Amino acid sequence: MPGKNVTINDVAAAAGVSRQTVTRAMNEMADIAPATRKRVLNAAEQLGYRPSRFASNLARQKHRSIGIVVESLRNPYYTDLAADIMDVATERGWQTTIATTTGQNVDEVVRELAMHVDAIVGYLMAPDELLQTAAPGLPIVRIDADPSARNTHVIELDIAEGMRQLIAEARERGSRRFAMIDCVVLGAAQGSTRRGLLHEIVDLEHVENSELTIEDGARALIRLREAAPAVDTVIAFNDLIGIGAIVGAHQIGLAVPGDIRIIGIDGLSLGEIMNPPLSTLAIDRPAIARAAAELIAADFGGTGGGVRRVSIAPQPVWRNSA
Amino acid sequence: MPGKNVTINDVAAAAGVSRQTVTRAMNEMADIAPATRKRVLNAAEQLGYRPSRFASNLARQKHRSIGIVVESLRNPYYTDLAADIMDVATERGWQTTIATTTGQNVDEVVRELAMHVDAIVGYLMAPDELLQTAAPGLPIVRIDADPSARNTHVIELDIAEGMRQLIAEARERGSRRFAMIDCVVLGAAQGSTRRGLLHEIVDLEHVENSELTIEDGARALIRLREAAPAVDTVIAFNDLIGIGAIVGAHQIGLAVPGDIRIIGIDGLSLGEIMNPPLSTLAIDRPAIARAAAELIAADFGGTGGGVRRVSIAPQPVWRNSA
DNA sequence: TTGAAAGCGCTAACAC
C-alpha cells in the first residue's frame, strides 16, 4: 500500500503512456490495446492509484445525486420513506445520500449535504431562508412543511382531510368516545399539530402524552385508561405509539378492539405484525417519493419555473385494532 | 450540474469583481469588504449561482465520505446497522451515503458508489477481486464475508461461537428438541450458512424454509408444527422470521414459550415489542460500526498497512420467548 | 482588501 496522492500522471509515467491512455484503461473504454491496458492496470495497482472522484466528475460534467434528510434511521417511518425515495431515485439513475438530523442543526446538515448532492428532499424543519442560505440554489423539497415557503418546494400532507375521513369511518364502525395519545416532538408547548387537527374534528375526551417509543406508548395507554375509562377509541400520534398502545392494553388485560379500539397514524408495515394488526391513517409514502422525484427532475431539467406545492392526502386503512 | 451552468466567472463578471472575491463571499471568508460581499451575494442570487461541489472539493483537496452498502432499507436489521454506522461516521465528521443492492449487481453498486465516497463498508457478497476492480484502491470493509479475502477488510461474525453458547444456555433453560426455520437468501441450494452451523452444534429434528417476511415466518412455523409436533424449541434464521414464528404460533393457539419456544438471531430492537418479547442471538452492531470506523480511519490516515480481519461474537439475549 | 497566476486530477475532442 504505497503512499497517498498517486495521480493519473504517476501511473502514466510508470506505464510509459499518456494520461489519456490511463483513463482509457481505468474506465474500460475501447480503443486501447489489450497489452497496453494490462500494463497500465498493473502500474496502477503497483502504485496504489485511485482516481479522484471529484476530478473525474468535474471533467465528466454529469452526475445526479440527491440527499434525503430524515430525523433518524431508527424510526421505521423514516426508513420506509427513505427506501421509497431511494427506489424512485434509483429508477432515474440518481445516487442517494441519507443524512439524519438527530442532535444536529437542520441547516448545518443541509449545508454539509449540499457539498455532496444536487438536490435535497426530506423533513426539514427550519426556516425557509435559512435553508436557502445553507444550500444556495439547490433544489429542495420539503415534506410536510409550512406550505407558504417561498424558496423550497413543499409536499403537503393533508392530514386534516384524512382525519375527517378517519373519524367518519370510525363512527360507522362503532366508535363513540375518542381520546388521543399525543407526542410532542418539536417542543410545541400545547401539543402537536396532529392533536390540533383532531381537536377541530372530534371531541377528544382526554389527551395523554407519550415519548416516541413503543414502551412509552404502552405506559400512556395505561394512564389514559385510568384517567378516562369510558373512552372507547384511542387515536395515537403515530403507529409506533399505536403499537405501544396495543401492547399496553394487553398488559392491563384489555381486549383490542373489544374493550378499546386503537388507531395509529402513518401506515407503517410494522403495524401489520401486531395482534390485532393496527388500523391506521396511512400516509402514502410512494406517492410522496414520486412527487419529490418529479419536482426535482423538473429542476434538473430546467423545466422548474419556481417553487411548487403538492398535496397528498392520507387514507384510513382498517385492519383489526379498530 | 443541475439547472443552468452559472459558474463563478459569471458571478464575478456580474458583480464586477474577480473569481477569488466571489469565493471569499460565498465561503464566508475574511478579508472582504462587507459591501463587496453583499454585492457578490446579490449577483449570485440573481444568477441562481450554485458552486460546483466537485470543483470546490477538487481544489480543496479534503473530504471524508463513506458509503454504506446494505441489501435493503426495508429490513430493520440493515437500518439498525446503517444507523449505527452513521453514528460513528458522524462522530468522526464523515459524510455517509447509503446504497442498497436489491435487484442490482453488487459490483455495479460498488462501482457507482466509488464515484461518490472515499471508503465503503457493508454487506458485500461478491468475489474479492471483483470488488477490487469495481473500486480500485478504495478501502472496503466487508461485514460477515469470507475472511480469506485478500483485498478487503473483513469483520467476521463468529456466529458459530455464539450459537454454541445459545444452545448451551437454551438447554439449561429446558429446551430439548430443536428445529429451525431457515431462510435461503442467497440461493445456496442446501440452506443457509446459519443452518449449516446449527447442524454442527445441535441435532435439528426438522428444518422448514421461509421467505424473509413476518408473514411467511408465521406460515413456516405452522408447517413446522405439523411436520414435527414434538419439537419444543425453534431457532429462526433471524428475528424477523422469529417474530413471524411467534405470530404463527398464536394463530394456531400455541402458547409461547409454554407450548413452543422461539429464538431469533440478530437482536433487533423490534423483537422487544412482541408478546412475549423475542429471545435472540444478538449481533453487536455498535461494535461492528466501531470496528469498521477504525479500519477505515487507519486507511484514511495511511496507518493501514494491508487488509485486516476483526472478529465479533454475537451474544444470546434471553427475553421471554424461550 | 483585492486580483493574477497556478494549479487540483481528470476526460472529451481531435489529431497523429
Next chain:
DNA sequence: GTGTTAGCGCTTTCAA
C-alpha cells in the same frame, strides 16, 4: 491505438 490540447469550476498562493 495513442498522444496532444483544452478545458471542467473552484481555491490557493502571492503580489499589488
